[in-house]
Amino acid sequence: MRRKLVMAVLVTVCVILQSTVCPMIAIASIKPNLLIILTVSFGLMRGKRSGMLTGFCCGFLTDLFFESVIGLNALLYLWVGYFSGFFYRIFYDDDIKTPIFLISITDLVYGIVQYILMFLLRGRLQFFYYLGRIIIPEVIYTLLVTIVFYQIFYHINKRVSITEKRSAGNIV
Amino acid sequence: MIKRNDTRGNKILLFFLSMLCVALILISFLGGEGLVLPVRRISGFLITPVQKGINQMGSWLSSMAENYEDVAVLREENAQLKERVDSLTAENSQLIQDKEELDQLRELYQLDKQYADYEKVGARIIARDSGNWFQAFTIDKGSNQGIKKDMNVISGSGLVGIVTEVGGNWATVRSIIDDNSSVSAMVSTTSDQCIVSGNLKLLDEGELDLVRLTDPDNKVHVGDKVVTSQISERFLPGILIGYISELNNDPNNMTKSGYLTPVVDFRHLQTVLVVLELKDYRPESTTDVITSAGSFSVEQESET
Numbered sequence: 001m002r003r004k005l006v007m008a009v010l011v012t013v014c015v016i017l018q019s020t021v022c023p024m025i026a027i028a029s030i031k032p033n034l035l036i037i038l039t040v041s042f043g044l045m046r047g048k049r050s051g052m053l054t055g056f057c058c059g060f061l062t063d064l065f066f067e068s069v070i071g072l073n074a075l076l077y078l079w080v081g082y083f084s085g086f087f088y089r090i091f092y093d094d095d096i097k098t099p100i101f102l103i104s105i106t107d108l109v110y111g112i113v114q115y116i117l118m119f120l121l122r123g124r125l126q127f128f129y130y131l132g133r134i135i136i137p138e139v140i141y142t143l144l145v146t147i148v149f150y151q152i153f154y155h156i157n158k159r160v161s162i163t164e165k166r167s168a169g170n171i172v
Numbered sequence: 173m174i175k176r177n178d179t180r181g182n183k184i185l186l187f188f189l190s191m192l193c194v195a196l197i198l199i200s201f202l203g204g205e206g207l208v209l210p211v212r213r214i215s216g217f218l219i220t221p222v223q224k225g226i227n228q229m230g231s232w233l234s235s236m237a238e239n240y241e242d243v244a245v246l247r248e249e250n251a252q253l254k255e256r257v258d259s260l261t262a263e264n265s266q267l268i269q270d271k272e273e274l275d276q277l278r279e280l281y282q283l284d285k286q287y288a289d290y291e292k293v294g295a296r297i298i299a300r301d302s303g304n305w306f307q308a309f310t311i312d313k314g315s316n317q318g319i320k321k322d323m324n325v326i327s328g329s330g331l332v333g334i335v336t337e338v339g340g341n342w343a344t345v346r347s348i349i350d351d352n353s354s355v356s357a358m359v360s361t362t363s364d365q366c367i368v369s370g371n372l373k374l375l376d377e378g379e380l381d382l383v384r385l386t387d388p389d390n391k392v393h394v395g396d397k398v399v400t401s402q403i404s405e406r407f408l409p410g411i412l413i414g415y416i417s418e419l420n421n422d423p424n425n426m427t428k429s430g431y432l433t434p435v436v437d438f439r440h441l442q443t444v445l446v447v448l449e450l451k452d453y454r455p456e457s458t459t460d461v462i463t464s465a466g467s468f469s470v471e472q473e474s475e476t
């Protein structure tokens with residue numbers, strides 16, 4: 001219950017930050033993608049199920065606010081969360097190299113899929129322009145932001161896990 | 173902990189949620205907006221106040237930073253501004269005279285509905301689109317202040333965009349620089365019709381696409397004013413969009429296309445005005461509008 005509450009607050013805070021603070025810190029009108037950091041982090045630290053649910057909620061909330069096609073971002077983030085859950089057992093979660101690697105891969109794929117669905121289908125063919133101007137800069141900026149935010153998410157997760165274990169011990 | 177990552181349950185969950193997403197996508201494509209709108213209203217009602225607060229904090233911080241600006245710079249600016257006030261006062265008195273004349277002439281022509289006369293409401297931008305692909309934003313006024321879908325949004329100098337969705341005290345606006353936006357427009361001097369559409373590629377240069385300009389007499393030039401057209405379905409006529417910055421012949425030699433520089437500075441936009449008047453669009457009367465516009469331009473030409 002406590003974890004669910006924490007996750008709900010985290011997702012809401014990230015969605016709000018993404019639409020208010022990120023435009024303020026945008027460089028060359030490129031914003032970092034906090035939601036993908038959140039989704040990948042929890043997929044990596046807590047497994048597929050957590051990643052999927054976090055991703056779905058993040059995507060659904062952004063869809064509600066801005067996209068006229070509801071469900072598209074939810075679907076993309078859902079798969080991002082599921083994919084990052086594969087690395088749950090393989091890597092230690094206090095190592096920052098894995099999340100950085102995973103976030104750049106998923107953000108790249110996310111950008112390309114968005115380009116295909118929203119732009120290519122409308123006849124905007126210059127893929128390499130959009131790759132160089134939007135997708136790659138977003139990946140790089142997101143990476144820099146990851147270094148800070150992953151630590152925050154890591155500590156929040158650790159806190160919640162410790163209190164969970166403690167209360168479980170009390171009952172036994 | 174181990175059970176949580178068991179693959180079978182996860183696959184079922186993944187499948188179920190994916191199907192849900194696909195269903196939602198289909199619903200929004202088939203135009204079932206009515207089903208999702210209540211959910212949007214509720215989430216907007218809950219989250220907008222927070223966004224408003226964060227935004228106010230941001231502007232407070234930036235105003236703090238501005239306080240430390242150099243006093244000398246401010247003094248210099250003050251002197252310049254005083255000079256400017258003098259020249260503007262002189263200009264203003266002349267303009268007042270002109271306006272009186274204009275009012276009389278307008279009465280004669282019964283053109284009393286120019287866009288200066290529309291009822292407007294000011295709003296503050298509190299959130300922007302979360303991705304990097306589109307240029308939509310949220311404002312802090314909604315249906316409680318009389319805003320409806322498809323109302324035009326302007327800034328002091330010109331057209332900003334159109335309201336796409338409305339909640340109680342928020343509304344989302346798609347700006348004209350958005351890649352999905354296209355506005356039916358015309359050149360104000362010759363009344364030649366064209367279409368102005370946003371393009372992500374031109375965003376860095378601060379320009380818009382100008383396409384399908386019909387200019388059979390070659391009278392349109394670079395620097396001409398472009399305003400919203402009478403035949404537009406949703407935009408009120410005569411709102412300034414920008415100035416033509418480049419013009420080329422299309423391969424078909426019938427139409428022209430080029431670029432347009434908008435008058436609104438979209439990068440530093442913080443407050444906007446929403447025009448509280450919807451375009452009264454009746455498809456059957458479009459032909460009337462076109463002929464009246466045509467006769468008007470003919471009259472102008474014959475005068476000059």
